[in-house]
Amino acid sequence: MAENTKTAKLTIDGKEYELPIHSPSAGPDVIDIRKLYAQAGVFTYDPGFTSTASCDSTITFIDGDKGELLHRGYPIDQLASKSHFLEVAFTLLYGYLPSADELEKFESLVTNHTMIHEQMHYFFRGFRRDAHPMATMVGVVGAMSAFYHDSTDINDQHQREVASIRLIAKMPTIAAMAYKYSIGQPFVYPRNDLDYASNFLHMCFAVPAEEYQVNPILARAMDRIFTLHADHEQNASTSTVRLASSSGANPFACIAAGIACLWGPAHGGANQACLEMLREIGTVDRIPEYIARAKDKSDPFRLMGFGHRVYKNFDPRAKVMKESADEVLALLGIENNPTLQVAKELERIALEDPYFAEKKLYPNVDFYSGIILDAMGFPTSMFTPIFALARTVGWISQWKEQLADPQLKIGRPRQLYLGDTARDYVNIEDR
Ligand code: CMC
DSSP states (O other), X not given: OOOOOEEEEEEETTEEEEEEEEOOSSSOOEEOOTTHHHHHSOOOOOGGGTTOOOSOOSSEEEETTTTEEEETTEEHHHHHHHOOHHHHHHHHHHSSOOOHHHHHHHHHHHHTTOSOOGGGHHHHHTSOTTSOHHHHHHHHHHHGGGTOGGGOOTTOHHHHXXXXXXXXXXXXXXXXXXXXXXXXXXXXXXXXXXXHHHXXXXXXXXXXXXXXXXXXXXXXXXXXHHHHHSOXXXXXXXXXXXXXXXXXXXXXXXXXXXXXXXXXXXXXXXHHHHHHHHHHHOSGGGHHHHHHHHHOTTSOOOOTTBOOSSOSSOOHHHHHHHHHHHHHHHHHTOXXXXXXXXXXXXXXXXXXXXXXHHTTOOBOHHHHHHHHHHHHTOOGGGHHHHHHHHHHHHHXXXXXXXXXXXXXXOOOOOOOOOSOOOOOOOOGGGO
């Protein structure tokens, strides 16, 4: 952490406390309150962590006002157009763009870990066929700790590395198997002659009975979806992974916790919820009704795919995703798809509406990703598993960074207690 030269002063009951201020390489200064309780006997209060930096990190930077997202300093739009998912994965994990040789070795390492232990197939069979693929993924990824004992020791750097590669390599296999299981088709084994995205599409859409050729444009769009979701700083699921890991839990358990958190509709579940909302709206003439509902404080309805905790001008991922959506729909010849018509009109109306402008609500990445995934043939229930498989590298990078931090402490937030103070137990006959 950089040497601090600035301080903040806090006065409580006339007594003054000096708090160090840390200046980051980018972003707002951070007031260090770590010794506040010991010195002043008070906690800070910040539900939802809207003003709290929970760690220091060198991986991802977001400037929500500028609509900027950097991975290890590289802008997301450059990575999405010039790089590809496994190169971005390497960069997130190790902090720099790989040389050609390093990239080849990394890709070969990931590719050679794509199969899962054969015994794990039985886990899938234990689930109901109609289980949500996210439910299956939480279970199967957590269960990896029961299989890969040789990579659960978090104090062994080699084991940490092996667990990282295993998770990145096997997540597409697990997501595809969850999908195949849910539609009653045989599992399709990974193909190591295919790139990461093509292999995933093949495992999802091929059947043993016939040849399946992956369309390279769809593979590129899939890869871009993975790239755009690879990491996103200290969001809810990443913070969940870090919190789980702070207790010393094994990597598979931590990533399962991240998947569980991602599932919620305010986070990764928004892509599914968004497409379902677009379908529910159905036709453009019904959009005003939904806009009115989104503005009505007595109605819990929100426009899914709109708004972001950090981005308050635009979501840079959404910009790239929108271009990708146009490309994929043109390729498939479905530009006039009714869901897309509703999406385009909803976007136009919402962006012109003062309510959304005042609250700085713009379409986020999930607004467009669902449209592409739908066009590719994925059911809505697979949208969040795809997000999870892409985000795994971000979770792993943050997990590794946290474990390498000599200041690592178990995460233990405090509270503003508003309940009853100590009172005597009353025997049941006296109540
Ligand atoms: N539709 C209508 N109103 C909204 C929406 C929305 N999608 N999002 C926020 N608002 C309003 C909200 O009612 C509040 O109004 P008021 O100030 O009058 O009470 C104001 O905007 C601020 O909302 P907030 O809940 O305090 O904002 P937040 O930063 O806590 O929430 C969010 C961010 C993403 C959870 C929220 O915008 C939301 O629920 N969006 C829909 C779900 C969604 O698309 N999530 C995906 C996020 S991007 C992918 C990811 O990173 O996971």
